[in-house]
Amino acid sequence: MTTTMSERFAYLADGPASVDGAVRAIAPALELELVEVAADSGASRAFDDSEAALHLAAQTLGLVESLGLTRVLTSSDAVTLHLRRSAHRLAADVALRARVNARLAEVGAPPTSGAVDVQHLVWELASERALALLHEHCLRPLEDLRVALLRGCQLLRPSRDLGASEQDLLRPLGRVVAACGASEVPIESGSGCCGAACAETRPEIALGAAAVPLVEAVDADAEALVVASSRCYAMLRDRREQIARNVDRELALPVLHVSQLVALALACVEESCSSIA
Amino acid sequence: MKVSLAIRRSQGGLEARREQFSVTVRAGATLLDALDQIKDARDDSLAYRAACGSGGCGACGVRVDGRSVLACETPVAPLVDGGHVPVVAPLGNFPVIRDLVVDMEPFWAKHRAIDPAPRVAAGSGAEAGAPDEVACVLCGVCVSECVSLAHDPDFLAPAALAIARRHVADERESERVRAGRLANVAGEHGAGACVACGLCNERCPKGVEPLWSIAELRTLGPGGGSGGAGPLARVRGLLGRGDRSSGSKLLTALRAPDDDDDE
Amino acid sequence: MLSARDDPTTSDPFGQLAAHGVKRHDVLIVGAGIAGLRAALAAHARGVDVAIVSKLHPVRSASHAANAGILASSDHQITLRQLLDAGDGLAVRESAERLARGLAAALRDVEQAGGIARGPLVGQRALHGLHGLVVRAAIPVYEELQLVELSVDGGRCSGAIAWDVVAGRMVGVTAQATVIATGGLGRVYGATPRAATGDGTAIAWRAGAALRDMEFVQFADGSAHVHVGGIDVDADGRSTVLGLYAAGEAACSGAHGAATLEGAPLGEALVLGAAAGAHAASTVVELPGDELVPEARVAAAEQRILALLGSGSGERPSALRAELQELMVAEVGPLRSEAGLERALERVQTLRARADHLRIDDRTRRFNTALVGALELESLLALAECIVTGALAREESRGVHRRSDHPERDDARFQRHALTWCDAGQVRLDFSAATREAVGAR
Numbered sequence: 001m002t003t004t005m006s007e008r009f010a011y012l013a014d015g016p017a018s019v020d021g022a023v024r025a026i027a028p029a030l031e032l033e034l035v036e037v038a039a040d041s042g043a044s045r046a047f048d049d050s051e052a053a054l055h056l057a058a059q060t061l062g063l064v065e066s067l068g069l070t071r072v073l074t075s076s077d078a079v080t081l082h083l084r085r086s087a088h089r090l091a092a093d094v095a096l097r098a099r100v101n102a103r104l105a106e107v108g109a110p111p112t113s114g115a116v117d118v119q120h121l122v123w124e125l126a127s128e129r130a131l132a133l134l135h136e137h138c139l140r141p142l143e144d145l146r147v148a149l150l151r152g153c154q155l156l157r158p159s160r161d162l163g164a165s166e167q168d169l170l171r172p173l174g175r176v177v178a179a180c181g182a183s184e185v186p187i188e189s190g191s192g193c194c195g196a197a198c199a200e201t202r203p204e205i206a207l208g209a210a211a212v213p214l215v216e217a218v219d220a221d222a223e224a225l226v227v228a229s230s231r232c233y234a235m236l237r238d239r240r241e242q243i244a245r246n247v248d249r250e251l252a253l254p255v256l257h258v259s260q261l262v263a264l265a266l267a268c269v270e271e272s273c274s275s276i277a
Numbered sequence: 278m279k280v281s282l283a284i285r286r287s288q289g290g291l292e293a294r295r296e297q298f299s300v301t302v303r304a305g306a307t308l309l310d311a312l313d314q315i316k317d318a319r320d321d322s323l324a325y326r327a328a329c330g331s332g333g334c335g336a337c338g339v340r341v342d343g344r345s346v347l348a349c350e351t352p353v354a355p356l357v358d359g360g361h362v363p364v365v366a367p368l369g370n371f372p373v374i375r376d377l378v379v380d381m382e383p384f385w386a387k388h389r390a391i392d393p394a395p396r397v398a399a400g401s402g403a404e405a406g407a408p409d410e411v412a413c414v415l416c417g418v419c420v421s422e423c424v425s426l427a428h429d430p431d432f433l434a435p436a437a438l439a440i441a442r443r444h445v446a447d448e449r450e451s452e453r454v455r456a457g458r459l460a461n462v463a464g465e466h467g468a469g470a471c472v473a474c475g476l477c478n479e480r481c482p483k484g485v486e487p488l489w490s491i492a493e494l495r496t497l498g499p500g501g502g503s504g505g506a507g508p509l510a511r512v513r514g515l516l517g518r519g520d521r522s523s524g525s526k527l528l529t530a531l532r533a534p535d536d537d538d539d540e
Numbered sequence: 541m542l543s544a545r546d547d548p549t550t551s552d553p554f555g556q557l558a559a560h561g562v563k564r565h566d567v568l569i570v571g572a573g574i575a576g577l578r579a580a581l582a583a584h585a586r587g588v589d590v591a592i593v594s595k596l597h598p599v600r601s602a603s604h605a606a607n608a609g610i611l612a613s614s615d616h617q618i619t620l621r622q623l624l625d626a627g628d629g630l631a632v633r634e635s636a637e638r639l640a641r642g643l644a645a646a647l648r649d650v651e652q653a654g655g656i657a658r659g660p661l662v663g664q665r666a667l668h669g670l671h672g673l674v675v676r677a678a679i680p681v682y683e684e685l686q687l688v689e690l691s692v693d694g695g696r697c698s699g700a701i702a703w704d705v706v707a708g709r710m711v712g713v714t715a716q717a718t719v720i721a722t723g724g725l726g727r728v729y730g731a732t733p734r735a736a737t738g739d740g741t742a743i744a745w746r747a748g749a750a751l752r753d754m755e756f757v758q759f760a761d762g763s764a765h766v767h768v769g770g771i772d773v774d775a776d777g778r779s780t781v782l783g784l785y786a787a788g789e790a791a792c793s794g795a796h797g798a799a800t801l802e803g804a805p806l807g808e809a810l811v812l813g814a815a816a817g818a819h820a821a822s823t824v825v826e827l828p829g830d831e832l833v834p835e836a837r838v839a840a841a842e843q844r845i846l847a848l849l850g851s852g853s854g855e856r857p858s859a860l861r862a863e864l865q866e867l868m869v870a871e872v873g874p875l876r877s878e879a880g881l882e883r884a885l886e887r888v889q890t891l892r893a894r895a896d897h898l899r900i901d902d903r904t905r906r907f908n909t910a911l912v913g914a915l916e917l918e919s920l921l922a923l924a925e926c927i928v929t930g931a932l933a934r935e936e937s938r939g940v941h942r943r944s945d946h947p948e949r950d951d952a953r954f955q956r957h958a959l960t961w962c963d964a965g966q967v968r969l970d971f972s973a974a975t976r977e978a979v980g981a982r
Contacts, residue, residue: 047473047492049502052528059527081475107526157475158488166479188343193424193474202470208428209472288904317858321910322902329733333664334600374706375907381597394672395654403651411654411665415599447654 006031007129009073009119010064012041015230015257016237019075022259023121025268029137030130034073039063041074043082047197057086058100062112072118075259077152077229078197080120085161090114120155122228122258126172134179139267141181145224147261148187148217149173150236152229156191173228176258180265182226187216194227196235204246210235211247214255224254226261233257278302280311280357284323285366288375297362302353308365309337309348312377325377332482335416339377340366345421347482368421370434383430384417387437391462397449410443410490412483419477419487431466435477435487438468442490445497463498471495562833565591565680566824567817568699568715570687570740573601574663574806575788575813576721577670578649579777582817583719584677588824590817592681593702593713595722595735595912598671602723602733603788603809606663610650610810611803613643623804627797628939629955630753635793638775639804642811650810663806685711686912687739688841690718690747690784691833697747697784698831701841705912708905710842712833717783717820720744720771721813724789727916728924729757729764729873730865740790742919744771745926749779751960752792754923755930758800758940759874766805768796768940769930772959777816783823787816794957798939848914849905854897857914864891864917864924872928877944881932888928892921922967929967930958 011034013020027034042056060083064072074080090097091114101111124130151173159166170191174184195209214236217225227233236243236255244251256264280302287293300314309327316323328336330349337348341356342363356363371379395404419435426432433441441462445455462468468491477487495501567583569576572594583590594601613619619640624631647657653669656662674681685702688710692698699714722740726732745751749771756768771786773779773793779786788809795808871884895917902910936950937943956971 045502047471048495048500050492050496052502052531055527055531078473103527103530106530109527153472153474153476156479158478158486160478160486193472193476195424195428195472197473198425198470202425202429202465205425205428205432205470205472209424288906316910317856321856321858321900321913322904322908324907324909328596328600328735329602329605331605331732333604334596334602334733334735336596336600375904378907385597389675392672392676394669394676395652397652399652400648401652403656404654407656407660411661411668414604414664415668 006033007071007124008033008035008069009071010035010037010067010069012037012039012060012072012074012079014041014079015075016234019230019233019257019259022257022263023075026259026262026266029266029268030125030133032073032124035067035069037063037067041079041083042086043076043078046078046082053082054086054089055100055103057083058090058112059104059109061087061090061114061116062101062104062110064116065112066110070116072116073121073124074118075121075230075257077120077154078231080118081154081161083116083118084163087114087116087118088161088163120228122155122172122176125258125262126175131175131179134176134262134265138180138265140265142261142265143181145182146185146222147177147182147224147226147256148185148213148220148222149177149190150194150213150225150227150232151191152227152232153193155228173226173258177226177261180261182261185217185220185222187213187220187222189213189216194232194235196231199235199239206235207239207243207246210239210243211249211251214240214243214251214253215247215249218249218251218253222253224256226256226258228258230257278304278306278354280306280353281362282311282315283362283364284315284376285364286323286376287373288324293373295364304354306353307349308339308341308346308351308353308356311353312348312365324375333414335414338368338416338418338421340368340421345369345418345480347416347418350482368417370421370423370426371417379417381417384420384434384436387433388415388440391433391437391441392444392458393440395444395447395450396454397447401449404447404449408443408446410439410485413439413485414483416482418480418482422476422480424474424476425470425472429466429470432470433462433467435471435491438462438471438494439485439487439490442494445494459494459498462494463500468494468498469500562712562714562835562838563591564714564832565589566716567591567820568593568713568718569721569817570594570700570718571601571721571723571788571790572596572598572671572681573603573721573723573788573809574606574666574670575603575790575809576719577667577674578810578813579719579721579785579787579817579820580679581670581673581677582814583821584679586818586821588821590679590821591713591715592674592679593685593687593700594681594683595686595705595739597683598674598681599668600735601667602736603667604664605733606666606806606809607661608806609658609662609803610647610666611643611801611807612647612657613640616640616643619643622801623795624797626799626801626804628799629797629949629951630794630939630957631797632794635775635795636797638815639795639808639811642814643807646807646810646814658803666806682711682713686915687722687743688845688915689837690743691837692747692781692784693831695748696782696831699833701833701838703845703911703915705907705909708908710838710845712835712838714831714833716827717785717823719777719785719787719816719820720790721786721788722790724767725920725923726764726767728864728920728927729868731763731765737916737919738767738790738923739916739919740786741771742922744779744781744784744786745922745960745962746965747781747784748962749781749784751926752794752957753798753930754926754960755934755941755958756798756939757927762873766800768792768798768800772957773812773816775812775815776819777812778819783827785816785820787813798941845911848898848900848911849908850903851898851900854899855894856899857895857910857917860891860895861913861917861920864888864920868924872931874940875942875944876931878932878935881928885925885928885932888921888925892925895921925967926960929969930960933969933971934958
């Protein structure tokens with residue numbers, strides 16, 4: 001691997017530690033050079049405080065730009081949507097950008113141009129470049145593994161804000177899973193919702209929504225549920241018992257973030273994310 | 278062009294069944310044209326709603342292969358590509374009256390509940406601009422898709438919330454009216470019950486974006502960042518770790534002009 | 541394949557066979573488009589008990605597509621002159637003047653409700669806004685009720701009888717004043733919206749009301765766009781039947797004369813709708829009546845409808861409708877001739893006779909849209925005959941009525957209104973006396 005060939009990203013390491021660990025572990029083999037940035041993207045308040053969320057996104061984007069970077073990588077669907085939408089708004093609306101940058105200046109934060117390309121990990125993994133490397137380095141093809149997929153609401157919708165058609169946005173996770181050698185078990189709710197956004201405010205809605213993909217995956221005899229977003233991962237992993245109790249079902253199905261599946265395939269699991277083994 | 282559709286039919290509390298029909302339609306026909314053809318030529322008992330036939334009235338919402346659409350705006354050819362037989366079903370999240378006809382009353386009850394007209398004094402002129410939500414035709418497509426509604430039948434749901442946002446943004450209304458509107462959509466079954474799955478934006482046949490309307494209602498509402506009591510407490514709650522302190526500084530700066538009790 | 545006919549459980553799945561009843565309100569509005577909603581609000585504002593019956597939910601009404609804007613008027617004298625000019629000698633001055641004077645207030649009302657005068661979604665914004673006000677006023681709306689009859693006795697209308705499409709039963713609504721606001725009849729020509737079947741116009745005609753100038757159909761891009769004629773009313777929306785009013789496209793107040801000015805139909809829906817609603821409310825106070833829609837009449841109407849269900853041997857309503865539409869487009873379009881109109885008259889009359897034997901396979905009461913189609917067909921055929929009869933009799937070209945064999949306007953013979961009456965189900969046409977009040981530029 002040479003630095004000239006690698007893809008350089010600012011990486012927002014704000015996922016669960018096991019996901020961030022897996023991302024760090026697979027990065028070298030996939031020639032991803034990650035410059036870790038600790039910043040609040042604002043995604044978690046995008047629906048409750050849109051103004052603050054926009055400013056936090058701008059601050060994050062400005063920070064990335066001040067590091068000489070033009071690309072951001074994240075493992076979360078919500079962060080992807082929020083940063084992409086914010087970047088687009090800031091780039092397109094001169095007056096808005098001036099107003100927001102003035103606020104950033106007040107707290108000594110660097111301004112943003114909005115011209116930052118925000119990528120989700122699974123999109124990058126599904127690029128021709130990364131897939132070729134994945135094939136090349138796949139030490140432990142997961143040939144016997146039957147997995148159901150959960151693609152992550154905010155990696156699919158609103159497609160207008162994500163800048164691609166919903167059809168195109170449906171594909172990346174399946175491609176990565178196939179490159180790892182695993183086989184996909186189709187479930188109806190694969191492009192559905194894990195309920196994470198409501199987990200605190202309306203837990204019964206969140207738990208009800210979260211049960212759907214898990215139940216379908218179990219019923220389809222999947223051996224694991226692979227999720228594209230670290231947010232879905234946290235929801236389904238951390239609240240599994242509650243979800244299961246709520247629907248009175250045994251839902252002892254492993255949930256893997258796509259970075260962890262890739263880590264398994266690349267056989268770098270022992271060093272980086274033993275918690276999932 | 279020959280078209281086959283598998284239509285989900287039910288009536289009178291009998292269990293739904295799937296019935297397949299094949300008809301010939303003209304090139305460029307819509308799903309509604311195909312349904313008309315079935316009704317006129319095959320089985321006049323097929324029940325569905327349609328009123329304008331041109332995408333403006335919102336009457337003909339159905340689901341095709343699980344996806345909610347307006348039948349009159351949906352070309353049928355791509356649906357039957359490669360000999361596929363699409364399943365046509367009534368809108369989701371609604372009780373079914375008969376075949377493709379659903380009982381919209383729960384939807385209308387929510388529409389009524391948000392007070393769907395401006396509360397403005399006579400002579401206050403026209404509403405400024407054209408808020409995105411005025412394009413809503415109240416077809417129920419977004420509601421049919423709504424994840425939160427499937428788990429909470431009392432959720433106000435995207436259509437009513439989008440209309441509520443339109444009126445909240447109407448500058449002619451008084452602060453008091455606006456506060457009332459925001460409180461009205463802030464309850465347990467209000468905007469806060471949205472899981473933000475984005476299906477409403479994605480499926481809306483009119484380009485309305487209820488997801489962002491909901492985000493704005495939440496932001497402006499009593500629990501949100503920009504309104505109601507105690508925003509400062511929330512800002513303080515944000516005081517983050519390590520490098521994130523600059524984020525908190527930013528938030529504090531954002532709030533400063535509005536908070537009387539700021540330090 | 542299991543059809544409804546084979547299913548023994550569907551003839552009365554909800555056990556509502558004998559459940560028809562009679563509701564009572566002071567004022568009944570039939571139709572919930574812009575004119576109907578405006579009329580309801582005007583009546584409500586005068587403190588009477590008003591209710592709306594509509595075959596569609598209000599926001600589904602055809603008014604949403606009225607996108608030509610609302611005629612604006614900064615000087616009502618200028619607007620009046622424009623209306624009279626457009627009317628080509630057939631405009632009724634009093635109605636045109638009321639319209640011209642009422643436009644400014646009508647626009648203010650609509651803007652207050654979230655509407656706009658012109659621009660995208662004019663019709664939809666006005667419709668949704670007025671509906672919102674009706675919601676706020678808690679005016680009852682009986683949705684998905686198809687008008688079947690008006691109850692007229694001794695020359696006075698005492699309400700309406702309508703088929704509840706969802707429940708599958710007949711409903712009577714007693715009212716001291718009834719306002720017909722059921723919209724246009726573009727479906728006679730196969731134009732959209734498909735709900736524009738002129739039900740109220742046809743049923744008012746059958747109940748004894750005169751229709752005026754039915755031959756004036758305004759076309760755009762080759763399809764029927766606005767019906768200029770309609771139920772003959774004065775500037776207060778009063779028809780020739782006591783207690784029966786009309787507004788909107790269903791009505792003909794004469795304000796438009798022989799052709800409409802752009803934005804005038806929507807303007808008149810608001811102005812005449814408000815006038816009719818207000819006058820209807822005043823009738824309740826000034827002419828109290830105690831006539832009820834007789835329950836026996838509701839039951840008889842229900843029997844007539846039920847006899848259609850599962851009737852096996854005739855022709856499908858959809859087939860007759862398609863034949864009618866093809867005929868009307870071919871022979872009774874923007875340019876007409878005596879030969880074509882005579883052919884059309886004969887064929888429409890034949891179609892009306894054929895429609896006495898309709899085939900409806902669906903025997904289910906609940907949401908039987910084949911039945912609704914049959915009821916609508918009855919209206920379409922009657923109205924088609926009225927249009928053709930008027931077009932044949934009017935041997936001149938005026939406004940939107942164009943005759944290839946009579947290319948000139950002929951004031952000596954035809955500066956008169958064509959009044960169409962129902963005579964035992966047949967169309968009878970008289971011309972009014974020469975309209976002295978009608979003024980138009982040559």
